[in-house]
Amino acid sequence: MKKITxxxxxxxxxxxxxxxxxxxxxxxxxxFNHHWNNAEINNDNLQTTTVTNANGEAINxxxxxxxxxxxxxxxxxxxxxxxxxxxxxxLAIADTYNFSxxxxxxxxxxxxLKFVWGFNETDNIDGAYPDLNTASWNWPEMLxxxxxxxxxxxxxxxxxxxxxxxxxxxxxxxVSEGVFEQNFAEIAFETPILINSDTVINIDMxxxxxxxxxxxxxxxxxxxxxxxxxxxxxxxxxxxMSIFNLGEITQ
Amino acid sequence: xxxxxxFTLFVVIISGCSSETTTQEEDYIPIPYQLEIPTLFxxxxxxxxxxxxxxxxxxxxTLGKRLFFDxxxxxxxxxxxxxxxxxxxxxxxxxxxxQGVTTTLGTRNSMPLFNLAWNFDDKYFWDGHALGLENQALxxxxxxxELGNDSWEPVEAKLNNHEQYPKLFEQAFGTSVIxxxxxxxxxxxxxxxxxxxxxxxxxxxNGEIALTPQEQNGxxxxxxxxxxxxxxxxxxxxxxxxxxxxxxxxxLDATFSDLGLGLISGNPNDNGKFRSPSLRNLAYTAPYMxxxxxxxxxxxxxxxxxxxxxxxxxxxxxKKVNQGGVQLTxxxxxxLKAFLLTLSDPTFINNPDFIQQ
Numbered sequence: 001m002k003k004i005t006x007x008x009x010x011x012x013x014x015x016x017x018x019x020x021x022x023x024x025x026x027x028x029x030x031x032f033n034h035h036w037n038n039a040e041i042n043n044d045n046l047q048t049t050t051v052t053n054a055n056g057e058a059i060n061x062x063x064x065x066x067x068x069x070x071x072x073x074x075x076x077x078x079x080x081x082x083x084x085x086x087x088x089x090x091l092a093i094a095d096t097y098n099f100s101x102x103x104x105x106x107x108x109x110x111x112x113l114k115f116v117w118g119f120n121e122t123d124n125i126d127g128a129y130p131d132l133n134t135a136s137w138n139w140p141e142m143l144x145x146x147x148x149x150x151x152x153x154x155x156x157x158x159x160x161x162x163x164x165x166x167x168x169x170x171x172x173x174x175v176s177e178g179v180f181e182q183n184f185a186e187i188a189f190e191t192p193i194l195i196n197s198d199t200v201i202n203i204d205m206x207x208x209x210x211x212x213x214x215x216x217x218x219x220x221x222x223x224x225x226x227x228x229x230x231x232x233x234x235x236x237x238x239x240x241m242s243i244f245n246l247g248e249i250t251q
Numbered sequence: 252x253x254x255x256x257x258f259t260l261f262v263v264i265i266s267g268c269s270s271e272t273t274t275q276e277e278d279y280i281p282i283p284y285q286l287e288i289p290t291l292f293x294x295x296x297x298x299x300x301x302x303x304x305x306x307x308x309x310x311x312x313t314l315g316k317r318l319f320f321d322x323x324x325x326x327x328x329x330x331x332x333x334x335x336x337x338x339x340x341x342x343x344x345x346x347x348x349x350q351g352v353t354t355t356l357g358t359r360n361s362m363p364l365f366n367l368a369w370n371f372d373d374k375y376f377w378d379g380h381a382l383g384l385e386n387q388a389l390x391x392x393x394x395x396x397e398l399g400n401d402s403w404e405p406v407e408a409k410l411n412n413h414e415q416y417p418k419l420f421e422q423a424f425g426t427s428v429i430x431x432x433x434x435x436x437x438x439x440x441x442x443x444x445x446x447x448x449x450x451x452x453x454x455x456x457n458g459e460i461a462l463t464p465q466e467q468n469g470x471x472x473x474x475x476x477x478x479x480x481x482x483x484x485x486x487x488x489x490x491x492x493x494x495x496x497x498x499x500x501x502x503l504d505a506t507f508s509d510l511g512l513g514l515i516s517g518n519p520n521d522n523g524k525f526r527s528p529s530l531r532n533l534a535y536t537a538p539y540m541x542x543x544x545x546x547x548x549x550x551x552x553x554x555x556x557x558x559x560x561x562x563x564x565x566x567x568x569x570k571k572v573n574q575g576g577v578q579l580t581x582x583x584x585x586x587l588k589a590f591l592l593t594l595s596d597p598t599f600i601n602n603p604d605f606i607q608q
Contacts, residue, residue, distance in 0.1 A: 047520050048520070062566070062567040063567070126489065127294075127295060127488075127489035130294075130295060130296050130297045131297050133295045133296060133489045133490045134296050134297050134369070134371065134490065134492075135495075136482070136483065136484075136486055136487065136490050136495045138482075138487050138489045138490065140474040140475070140476075140482065140487070141474070141488070142471060142474060142475070151483075153566075153567040153568060154567055155567060164573060165567040165568070165569065165570045165572065166567070167476070167567065167568065167570055169476070223570075224476070224570040225476035225477040225480070225570065226476075227476040228475070228476060228477055
């Protein structure tokens, strides 16, 4: 009787202290990998690698930060699971390459992935996100407010005596004074992703594509300032559509 | 029997879930200190960073304030922290270089002290070499040209033999044995209470007052990428710290007599980089830049407008370096200055909690 009582107490104590007794579903995490064509770009070589864009300018990268949000997985029954939070990536900080949504457990199944470049109109609320405010990630109110989607700073023509800075910043597009156009992009992959245990979805970004497709970018013409330049903002939005590829799926 | 069983279960469950079983009472429990966080900061910024091993207490903050203003920390009893971090100057020094206990001047301008709990990378000094405010506070005491002690031992001895300090440390930290670590903790606690969030612009952000047309135009210049483009490094209305607390080469020199961050990191790409100071309280913190080279705000604005010097590590946000700067008009420069002055907070420099009574 004494042993049974002890066991009963132990069992009840353990169950009482454990808040989560649900059946565990596979957890999904994301890892972003960054390249310039075939060369990996990371926190170690970000500021020491010289790359060449499609227009032929030699470039040194100084700073590369970007925002993605609304990660969604849709299964074959057309059920969509939207992960909370957003991902602010700074290539100078390797820890930011990974994204582990707080609520990231989903049923096993076959899914396709979609996410938003930047914030969509609903989410791009001026000053609403303290962590992004603290990172000075805001987009000026006079340009529509909200947040940067991309800050890519560097020098071009570094192989000449006429090197110049560029500031390839992307966010809401200003049409005219007081008139703005949303400028986010929906990134969707058709490749099915089988998830039946904890999974890491790798996403590869080819930074070179920002200057390549469909608009060959001439930094000699469009270097800075680009934030108030409507045409430049829309060209960036077009080029962003081809920078991501689905990478390795590991379980 | 049944009731007894349920009662036992209850006790066991409660005990099992509790992580603490402390039974001993401390002789004196310091009172937790509540930071007065401005509404705007609470809305716009993530929570201030308070180290878990140095939580603020009323006794700790009071002790830190006393130490901050006490000459006992200097080798000859003539200088305190406050000698070079004057409250009326937003805890900076109006002199280009500070004079400590010797006649030898320092080589950098004394940094102002406020809103330090929102410096999330927790790197201090112009070159960021001190990680944590507590570590920062350890250095000036044993800097030959600041408070001038050879080591902390004689300072600890003076404090331990003091009539009042052992009791004050006992109340703040539960021990009357005074160490340099506890001194630094107390000073850091006081410094974290130095919050400035009541400028004219803060009131504007809170909807209490309006800006003048000149100030509003100055804000527009500040926020325009094709004009001042100050906001990428110095905050914005949604980042009321008015600094990114990051390190930049802002084009002061073509060659460097002071390597700044580069000397600390050993990375040549960091040469000439210094921490962005907050633009709050500029009315009280002249002279400007890490070496205090500019006596006036006009000189600072002129630097960014026409005085940029190119170098290998100049920040790429200094986009107009090839033209010498952003080429503001005379009117733009005046408007920008008018806006910048709205970031000064007279209640901060007159706050009795921050001034020696």
